[in-house]
Amino acid sequence: MAALTDHELDQLAARLGERLRAVRDHVVTAESCTGGWIAKAMTGVSGSSDWFDSGMVAYSYEAKQALLGVSPQTLEVHGAVSRETVIEMVSGALVRSGASIAVAVTGIAGPGGGSEDKPVGTVWIGWKRRGGYTRAELFHFDGDRDAVRRQTVAAALIGLETL
Template sequence: MELSSVPTDVELAAWATQVAADVQQRKLMLVTAESCTGGWIAKTLTDLPGSSAWFDAGVVTYSYGAKEALLGVNPRTLERTGAVSEETVLEMVSGALARFGAGMAVAVTGIAGPSGGTPDKPVGTVWIGWKRRGGYARAKLFHFSGDREAVRRQTVAAALIGIRETLTD
């Protein structure tokens, strides 16, 4: 999945509506575990009327301590790979499912900028993970461009599109 441009609010709302239909059709609840998006995925989903029927919870975990306490991310993983890594996002998405009653989870961690990037992990580096209860977690690395708003907006879109892909796999 590649985004051709920074998505608009209308596009995000349309993807959220599609996610809602897919989740409801499968009689699941959804949980989000967010870092760089600061709850934007949960906000986009819960902007929809009736979302309490299919949206379970959203957790924002910026710090290492929050990732460990709220999602069960192993401190050694954070020390070894950092917060923005495949290993961390997989532990985040698995932890979200373990701690809530949802049947589907999405997790995001990244560097939205304008600072915080490194040569190995420049601004716009984002890992997104998805998992259905009883299934395997999958993660994907993205390199988004633009300012903080653009990186975060593209992350929300990619997370929503990935939920749909995970549900139809």
């Protein structure tokens, strides 16, 4: 996925907002590597208060535990950038909000922080509907820090459209 421009991200968020408003869904975000960018994209849409519930930025292990209820054992065994962690993040966001759907992201945007097992550009995104299924997907994005984060925001918004 190529990194999108600000205008393209705005268009994605607006399209999502129209869909959420039509079905009366409300969304919550739980963000790590994007630092609130998904929530920013959504709240940049006029009228987003009709469908945006809240957003949480949980960057550190401690914040993931305190704000989202991620288990210390999950973080110790699997690390912050893992399927297990993103599933706990997206589930925790729903528990702690009034939203009907949630998205969570955790990854390595770079330029440092990567490893052989989890190189820069490794991102997990999770989506969940209250009372429904959880979907988690692993992405490997190319580019610098900004490009990885932009691609993550786009993938998160696109994934919400399918819930």
